Amino acid sequence: MNRREVLARVSTGLAVLGTAGLLSFSALAADTIKIGAVAPKTGPLAGGAAVSQWPNIELWAKEVNDRGGLKLKDGQKMVEIIEYDDKTNPGEHIKAAQRLATQDNVDFIIAPYGTGFNVAAAPIYAKYGYPQIAVSSISDQIGELTGRYPGLFFTLGSTTDFVQGVVNVLSGLRDKGEIGTKVAMVNVADAFGIELAEVARPLFAEAGFEIVYDKSYPLGTPDLSPIIKGAKGANPDAFVAWSYPPDTFGLTEQAIIEDFQVKAFYTAVATAFPAYGGKFGSKVNNVLGAGGTNPDDPKIADYRKRHKEVTGKDPDYWASANTYAALEVLAQAIEGVGEADREKVTQYIKDHSFDTIMGELKFENQNSRKYWTVGQWQDGVFRGVDAVNIDGAAAVRPKDGWK
């Protein structure tokens, strides 16, 4: 065999390989269900999405593909995830969603992370007929929004439910004689914190509580000590902060520094993050926060184990499980319909109930009312102590110092 012959053979071989590769590639492409995901990887909400949103997408896609893909009428199809970073910017989010719909031609899109993003992007998802099963989205406009967007579903509750949970917990402590009626309330000065504080004022008053300190602070305030000092000076029985992750950490740290003695201490988003327990350890025993879960529930326990195995980290004690459950709903609806028909899948979600790690989920007027509202760090685990339509809430304990 001379040199020319070798070359000729090699090039023929390569050409055959290349064609085979192309063929198998196109065969593969036809056999997948393309799922888009747009959420922050950078920007202010990225730290939260890295805990509650992205790992669940990874876990869900792996598990679906490990069992051979989604079972459809024309055989099983693997899911293929196409991810974009929305940079925590609604404009970027809409552009990315548009791209998923028109360039990548994805079959479905996973709902955005964050209340504002779910509301801002709803028109674009509606325009292309994508069902949008929102999780990290809490609003009192659920009725109005679902009326306007027939493919928009909610799973984590309304602002009022969310606040009512805190009022229930404090009322319970008061009725047992553990705390009095004075509440110090602070909020982060953005849409989320302001709305919660506005809903909370009348609900606290109705329940017989007196708000003795009521202040807001800008997002990213570098020193929260004046707020804790002010709240402490008002001598409250309970402290409630409608806070975001960096200030949840900051307010708690200052409360420890100032030895702020209240029988009920509540911070909102990120209290349920494993990093919160990791940072403060036993000092935050009996701290109350947004969310909660029941780690003794076998389905939740199994989910938490799988999450750790696949993603290498623990899920949070709140929205992580809801996020995974929403993906289960999507998968079961696609399999139920048997094809990637967005309109039929949306209708299927409305008409059926779904067996998920959060139990049986059913949408009434596009809203699934099954979620935890308040949790509490109890001996290293953040347990749900108040929920809507979920059993297994742990008893609330009064806070006893920062040790």
Next chain:
Amino acid sequence: MSSGLHGPGLSLLSNKLIEMDILVSGLLLGGTYALVAMGLNLQYGVARIMNLASGEMLVLGALAAFWLFTTAQLSPVLTMIMVAPLAFIGNWLIYQLLLRPLVRRAKNQGQLEVDSILATFGMSFALVGIMVAIHGEYFTYSYLANPFEILGTTVALNRFVAFVVALIIGAALVLWLNFTRPGTAVRAVSVNTEAARLVGINVPRMSALSFALGGAVTAAGGTLISTFITLDASVGVIFTMKALIIVIMGGVGDMRGSIIAAVLLGLVETAVATLIDPGLTLVSAYLIFLGILLFRPQGLFGKRTT
């Protein structure tokens, strides 16, 4: 909404306590702000690089502190000592490889400013991307989060440590700039690049030195700030903005000005948060900034250009 705490019936004693609280907490916050701004002052004032990636350099220091603390239980103060020389080398390389060509081709100060803003803006995205890949979640851990009693008011020990280090770095920089030969050369470059060259100062070398030193100070500040503020990979821009305001308030190229502006900002923000409303801290900061821009556009210590 009045909390009743600051009403007219207040006794003299608690008035004194509140004043002390404001003074101490304000000074500590000022120390934090000084850590954020001193590095940018060197980079902008001397090397003439409007470094929009300054905040990312700070967050990079914070990430190092967080990462070494959580994986190896290494004290952030030790990390700071390691990070400073590394950041110095890194920033020196950035200046020589990426920014020096811009300096060379710029026909005037204005063009260099535009070019350096664009280049460092791009750099900030690259740094954010790298940090997200390393750790996309919050950099949160607990170090010296203990109460510390000083002048009758309680502060966090980690904030106090950061203040002391800020004081040491600030004093060392001011002394170095005013009482040593290289420091004087750096100041000369900051005042007038052309004249400095005429008296035999190696301007490119002094600029590289200032840029590298500025980066080292910023990254060192980040390691300390991470002990009491929860940061994440994308939060740098907030620090860049704060640093920019302080540098412009104090006077570009004047270290004393930056330190005084930082302390002023810390005191005013704390006073407003304590006496009026925490919601108005940002407003107060921008009001002072606006006032200085209106009545002393060259900054507190800046020299009026002719």
